[in-house]
Amino acid sequence: MNVPGGDAADVGSRAQASLRLDGVGMSFGAKEVLAGIDLEVSPGQFVALVGPSGAGKSTLLRLLNGSHRPTVGTVSVLGTDPTKCSRRELQRLRTRIGFVFQQFGLVGRLSAMENVLMGALGSLRLPRYGVSSYPQDLRRRAAGNLERVGLIDARFQRCDTLSGGQQQRVAIARTLMQDAEIVLADEPVASLDPSSSLSVLETLRRLSAEDGFTVVCSLHQVDLALAISDRIVAVRDGSLVLDTATSQTNESQIRSIYQRNGPAT
Amino acid sequence: MSVTTPSRPVAVTREREPRPPRAAAATWLIPLGYLAVSVFGVWWIAIDLTALQDGAGDIARLLERMLPPEFGSLSELVTLVLETLWIALAGTGVATVVSLPLAAAASRNFTGPRSVQWLVRGIIVVTRAVPSLVFAIVFVRIFGLGPFAGALAIAFHSVGMIAKMMADVFEELTPAPREAIGAVGASRFQNFTATTLPRSLPAISSLVLYRLDINIRASAVLGLVGAGGIGVALQTAIGSLNYQQAAGIIVVIGLLLLALELVSFLVQRAVAEHAQDGVTSELYRRTADPIRPGWNRARLLRTGGALIAAGALLYALTQVSFDPSRLGRSWQAAVDLVTGFFPPVIDSAVLTGIFESVVMALTATTVGVVIGLVIAILSTGHVVRFAPLSFALRVLVVLMRSVPDVIYALVFVAALGLGPFAGFLALSISCTALAAKFFTDALQGVDPGPLRALEATGASRLQVFVSGVWPRFVPSLIGNSLFTSDLALRESAVLGIVGAGGIGFVLQESVASLDYGTTAGVLICLVVVVVALEAVARWARTRVI
Numbered sequence: 001m002n003v004p005g006g007d008a009a010d011v012g013s014r015a016q017a018s019l020r021l022d023g024v025g026m027s028f029g030a031k032e033v034l035a036g037i038d039l040e041v042s043p044g045q046f047v048a049l050v051g052p053s054g055a056g057k058s059t060l061l062r063l064l065n066g067s068h069r070p071t072v073g074t075v076s077v078l079g080t081d082p083t084k085c086s087r088r089e090l091q092r093l094r095t096r097i098g099f100v101f102q103q104f105g106l107v108g109r110l111s112a113m114e115n116v117l118m119g120a121l122g123s124l125r126l127p128r129y130g131v132s133s134y135p136q137d138l139r140r141r142a143a144g145n146l147e148r149v150g151l152i153d154a155r156f157q158r159c160d161t162l163s164g165g166q167q168q169r170v171a172i173a174r175t176l177m178q179d180a181e182i183v184l185a186d187e188p189v190a191s192l193d194p195s196s197s198l199s200v201l202e203t204l205r206r207l208s209a210e211d212g213f214t215v216v217c218s219l220h221q222v223d224l225a226l227a228i229s230d231r232i233v234a235v236r237d238g239s240l241v242l243d244t245a246t247s248q249t250n251e252s253q254i255r256s257i258y259q260r261n262g263p264a265t
Numbered sequence: 266m267s268v269t270t271p272s273r274p275v276a277v278t279r280e281r282e283p284r285p286p287r288a289a290a291a292t293w294l295i296p297l298g299y300l301a302v303s304v305f306g307v308w309w310i311a312i313d314l315t316a317l318q319d320g321a322g323d324i325a326r327l328l329e330r331m332l333p334p335e336f337g338s339l340s341e342l343v344t345l346v347l348e349t350l351w352i353a354l355a356g357t358g359v360a361t362v363v364s365l366p367l368a369a370a371a372s373r374n375f376t377g378p379r380s381v382q383w384l385v386r387g388i389i390v391v392t393r394a395v396p397s398l399v400f401a402i403v404f405v406r407i408f409g410l411g412p413f414a415g416a417l418a419i420a421f422h423s424v425g426m427i428a429k430m431m432a433d434v435f436e437e438l439t440p441a442p443r444e445a446i447g448a449v450g451a452s453r454f455q456n457f458t459a460t461t462l463p464r465s466l467p468a469i470s471s472l473v474l475y476r477l478d479i480n481i482r483a484s485a486v487l488g489l490v491g492a493g494g495i496g497v498a499l500q501t502a503i504g505s506l507n508y509q510q511a512a513g514i515i516v517v518i519g520l521l522l523l524a525l526e527l528v529s530f531l532v533q534r535a536v537a538e539h540a541q542d543g544v545t546s547e548l549y550r551r552t553a554d555p556i557r558p559g560w561n562r563a564r565l566l567r568t569g570g571a572l573i574a575a576g577a578l579l580y581a582l583t584q585v586s587f588d589p590s591r592l593g594r595s596w597q598a599a600v601d602l603v604t605g606f607f608p609p610v611i612d613s614a615v616l617t618g619i620f621e622s623v624v625m626a627l628t629a630t631t632v633g634v635v636i637g638l639v640i641a642i643l644s645t646g647h648v649v650r651f652a653p654l655s656f657a658l659r660v661l662v663v664l665m666r667s668v669p670d671v672i673y674a675l676v677f678v679a680a681l682g683l684g685p686f687a688g689f690l691a692l693s694i695s696c697t698a699l700a701a702k703f704f705t706d707a708l709q710g711v712d713p714g715p716l717r718a719l720e721a722t723g724a725s726r727l728q729v730f731v732s733g734v735w736p737r738f739v740p741s742l743i744g745n746s747l748f749t750s751d752l753a754l755r756e757s758a759v760l761g762i763v764g765a766g767g768i769g770f771v772l773q774e775s776v777a778s779l780d781y782g783t784t785a786g787v788l789i790c791l792v793v794v795v796v797a798l799e800a801v802a803r804w805a806r807t808r809v810i
């Protein structure tokens with residue numbers, strides 16, 4: 001197996017990894033879903049997680065934000081082990097990790113602005129209802145973030161009247177409210193058409209470069225992974241079968257891992 | 266993936282195959298069960314043709330004494346009608362506010378302690394099972410005569426009803442937004458207000474309006490036990506044998522409920538339209554300052570609606586407010602009552618009473634379902650298409666619904682004397698009206714496409730009905746019959762208050778004679794029987810639908 005991809009210089013310059021998994025395995029009951037996962041991601045990297053459906057990509061991402069606990073091995077995210085956190089500590093850790101979902105996870109009946117503002121709930125103490133219930137400075141940041149994803153004009157529009165690509169942009173703007181150090185994205189473009197898929201991923205890539213947050217993004221389209229990432233990690237049947245810098249691989253190599261007898265690098 | 270798809274249809278057919286025989290069995294067993302109980306009920310209640318004939322004569326004579334209705338002081342009546350509305354509004358409003366956290370804790374999505382969840386579910390089950398009129402008897406004892414006890418009674422019963430339905434609404438929401446906001450590190454409470462509440466708001470407003478409608482009906486009779494509202498005047502008139510005055514008040518109650526029927530129809534329609542997705546896309550007007558939400562029609566409507574609801578609730582609360590000078594006495598009465606509950610007494614009077622209530626309810630359901638079915642079939646045009654008949658039947662159903670069944674019972678008791686016969690007749694009328702309404706809705710909802718196709722083959726209307734409509738109507742026939750008996754049971758538990766048989770009489774006597782152990786016994790039996798019947802109904806429904 002390759003040494004984790006990315007520039008050696010980059011890895012060296014930053015002392016602490018954004019996240020690392022050591023010998024992680026995970027089972028649901030008798031069913032083993034992940035086994036022997038070692039992975040280290042350095043800050044600012046854009047990692048594409050590829051693999052066929054059922055390979056364990058979602059499970060891996062959910063381990064990283066503490067939604068699942070591994071059956072064996074250790075997880076460390078931003079220097080913290082989410083499995084050792086109390087509920088409050090986990091809440092605090094999650095404010096530093098953005099999560100983008102395939103189904104967007106927006107409240108369709110509310111405005112884009114309010115959905116973006118919800119990203120800041122982790123830093124507020126009380127519950128909020130309605131745009132005006134959020135403090136001015138947060139509203140200003142929300143407007144700024146909507147501007148950055150190109151949706152400032154739709155700020156007061158009901159989310160369920162926006163297109164799929166626009167909704168995913170709103171969801172991305174919501175994670176920006178967290179000032180997250182890591183953004184985990186689980187098939188963020190699987191429900192979108194090809195052209196908005198690419199433009200949503202490009203937006204995520206640009207924001208990551210501007211703000212310096214780490215991205216781990218699962219994708220099932222290989223071409224998108226190649227177009228967008230620094231590093232590609234492939235999963236099959238719960239194991240890592242490829243881990244390489246994007247510049248050092250190509251479509252046919254990755255395609256082959258989708259097939260049973262493909263070369264396990 | 267193409268590999269996994271073929272397994273699906275296989276799984277579906279495998280699931281489906283054993284179903285029809287089970288469904289068929291339940292389809293026969295449930296009506297047979299009702300029939301068996303009803304045959305027993307006819308004997309137990311001593312219903313026979315001569316009794317019915319004599320009864321008809323007695324009722325006619327009483328009705329003669331009620332004519333012409335007298336209205337007495339109009340301003341007094343208006344005040345009492347308004348009080349009825351405030352009781353319902355205050356009770357429903359308080360119940361709604363209390364129900365929100367309870368429903369959140371009772372729903373499957375709740376992630377807090379299991380013990381809290383089971384406690385809350387228990388509260389919901391018990392308050393649902395006890396009719397508001399029963400709560401009213403107890404609260405009048407504690408808080409004295411007047412609308413405060415009434416509003417509290419409405420609130421208690423409604424908490425169970427509203428929280429149950431709200432929990433169902435919460436459980437139906439897709440988990441995606443909740444998970445997304447959980448992932449930003451929001452607390453459970455924040456997550457609830459951000460994702461669950463806004464998404465449930467349309468469904469909650471419509472279920473609360475529906476409950477308000479039911480509660481206004483209930484508030485109209487709370488006065489019979491002294492808990493305020495228009496029923497107080499009715500109680501006074503009947504007590505002083507002033508039947509013309511009583512008739513006048515019944516007419517006023519009828520008009521109130523007819524108006525309510527119209528208003529709630531209009532409001533439900535407006536809410537449904539407003540809740541439709543995509544009606545408004547701009548929730549606020551955009552202003553020059555991007556962070557300042559401006560006012561547009563949508564925001565005005567939202568805010569206006571919320572303010573009106575809050576204002577009406579606050580005003581209603583001031584109208585039913587508690588007299589603080591009674592606090593000491595009420596406290597003492599509450600302590601006496603609660604300590605008196607122990608040990609609960611379940612003697613033969615209690616058991617006979619509850620048994621009689623069940624028999625009355627189920628027998629009346631059978632009568633109501635049969636007559637209601639005939640009315641529904643005749644008024645929906647599947648078999649007979651004669652517009653004046655269908656119109657007349659619909660008017661009849663609305664008129665039947667406009668008088669609460671406790672009032673029917675009151676009239677029948679006055680005409681026929683005390684006992685379950687009067688209660689049975691009253692329940693039969695209200696069950697008929699309910700069943701007719703449910704069945705009419707269901708028959709109208711049958712998809713007309715296949716019927717056209719059948720008609721095109723040259724089948725007669727009766728043939729189309731028997732082979733096209735009936736099979737698809739049966740599940741709703743059974744479901745709605747079960748629901749009707751569910752409502753009938755709660756009603757039959759209170760008819761004893763006016764002497765029309767069943768457990769209500771034992772309950773009222775026990776409270777009046779400070780025999781609180783028996784009160785507790787009655788409440789326990791009532792909850793057990795209602796919950797048990799509900800469970801049977803739920804089980805039966807899964808077998809049929």
Ligand SMILES: Nc1ncnc2c1ncn2[C@@H]1O[C@H](COP(=O)(O)OP(=O)(O)O)[C@@H](O)[C@H]1O
Binds near residue numbers: 028055057060
């Ligand atoms: N909560 C769960 N309980 C049991 N099995 C699960 C659960 N979640 C996922 N799995 C199983 O784990 C495997 C990996 O799933 P997932 O991580 O969702 O894969 P991917 O996201 O790569 O499609 C699948 O076989 C799936 O059926």
Ligand SMILES: [Mg+2]
Binds near residue numbers: 058059186
């Ligand atoms: Mg997945």
